[in-house]
Amino acid sequence: MAVVPNGKGHLRCSVLLKRGRGVADSFIIPLQTKKELKSFLDMMKLEGAFLETSSEYFDQRLCHGLAEGAALGNAPSFWLAHVAEVLGKDQWKATVFDARHELALMRAELKREKPELLSNKSCRKSLIDSAEWCDEHHFADSWFEDDAEVDNVIAAVFKKKGNKPDAEWTAVNVIIESILEKRRQVWLERLTLNALWLKASKKPPLPWHQMFHLAEIVADRAFPLAEIPLMESIAIQSLGAYLSRREDEGQ
Numbered sequence: 001m002a003v004v005p006n007g008k009g010h011l012r013c014s015v016l017l018k019r020g021r022g023v024a025d026s027f028i029i030p031l032q033t034k035k036e037l038k039s040f041l042d043m044m045k046l047e048g049a050f051l052e053t054s055s056e057y058f059d060q061r062l063c064h065g066l067a068e069g070a071a072l073g074n075a076p077s078f079w080l081a082h083v084a085e086v087l088g089k090d091q092w093k094a095t096v097f098d099a100r101h102e103l104a105l106m107r108a109e110l111k112r113e114k115p116e117l118l119s120n121k122s123c124r125k126s127l128i129d130s131a132e133w134c135d136e137h138h139f140a141d142s143w144f145e146d147d148a149e150v151d152n153v154i155a156a157v158f159k160k161k162g163n164k165p166d167a168e169w170t171a172v173n174v175i176i177e178s179i180l181e182k183r184r185q186v187w188l189e190r191l192t193l194n195a196l197w198l199k200a201s202k203k204p205p206l207p208w209h210q211m212f213h214l215a216e217i218v219a220d221r222a223f224p225l226a227e228i229p230l231m232e233s234i235a236i237q238s239l240g241a242y243l244s245r246r247e248d249e250g251q
Contacts, residue, residue, distance in 0.1 A: 001044075002058060002087060003037070006148075010037050013083045016062075017061060019189075022069020023076035026083050049138045057200030059092065061193075067094035099192040100219060106195060106212050109135065117209045120127055126213035129206075131229030137205050139194065145179050147158060153178050154242050168239060175235040176226050184225065191215035235240035 002013045018024035044050045069076060083248040084092060110117050134140045154171050161167035180187065192215045198208035214230055217223050225231040225245045 002055075003031070003040070004086060006086075009033060012040060013086055015062060015065070015080065015083060017065040019068075019186075020072070022067070022072060023065040023080055025118065026077055026079040028079065028082060028086065047138070049141070051197070051201040051204065053197065053200040057196065059089065060095070060196070062089075062092055063095035064097040066092065067096045069150060070094050071096075071175055097189070097193075099189050099215070102192050102196060103216055103219060105210075106199070110209060110212070114209075121211045122209070123217075126210035127217065129210060130214050131233055133206070133230055134233040138199070139169070139205070140233075143190075143234050144241050145175065145183070145234070146238065147243045149240060150175065150179055150238060150250070154239060171189050171239050172235045173226065173240050174234065176231055179238070180225050180235060184221065187231075188215060188218045191218055224243055 003010050012029045014027050016025040106246040157171040157174050195215050198204040198211055
């Protein structure tokens with residue numbers, strides 16, 4: 001979202017990017033009074049997953065969305081052209097997102113400007129700290145897997161284990177091995193995008209180099225996801241989502 005002056009008021013320009021779709025939606029909403037603008041900005045501040053970022057990041061992500069949509073045969077709505085006009089953007093063009101390329105660029109920047117953050121000590125700290133991200137940061141509230149395949153995997157564990165004390169822990173390990181490992185590329189992309197997002201943020205909730213380290217570790221297929229605290233937390237959240245839904249269903 002971007003807010004720009006418009007006469008005596010402002011315009012809120014919004015673009016929705018969605019994996020597997022590209023630019024899924026675009027729209028413009030007028031904020032005609034200072035009260036409306038303040039209300040909108042206050043709401044953004046209350047939503048922990050919203051951060052003020054750079055215009056360059058907005059452009060970069062928009063170009064990624066255009067490329068993904070084009071590859072899938074999806075064209076953005078005509079509103080995107082109006083958003084571009086309002087924001088004065090005439091340089092947008094489809095740019096394929098390449099997680100490993102972006103990680104290489106970030107590594108080069110750290111090596112050039114803050115090489116100490118590439119140390120083994122820094123990497124280990126990032127790995128350890130990641131165990132708490134799902135509990136401490138709103139951006140990770142939705143970091144769990146929740147679909148029919150996950151349900152079947154978890155249900156199979158409980159069917160075999162019954163009510164044994166280690167049933168839930170077994171389910172967590174199975175989620176990591178059978179679901180997260182299979183979807184490793186998806187999580188690599190998500191972590192890399194979040195590293196870019198934090199890097200572009202004026203007040204990031206955690207240092208961007210920590211997210212970068214986690215993305216690099218996930219990129220290394222020789223490194224088991226089971227040894228990454230963050231992935232264990234994601235598996236725990238996935239199990240929690242399953243159990244909560246089953247409880248709501250009365251099963």
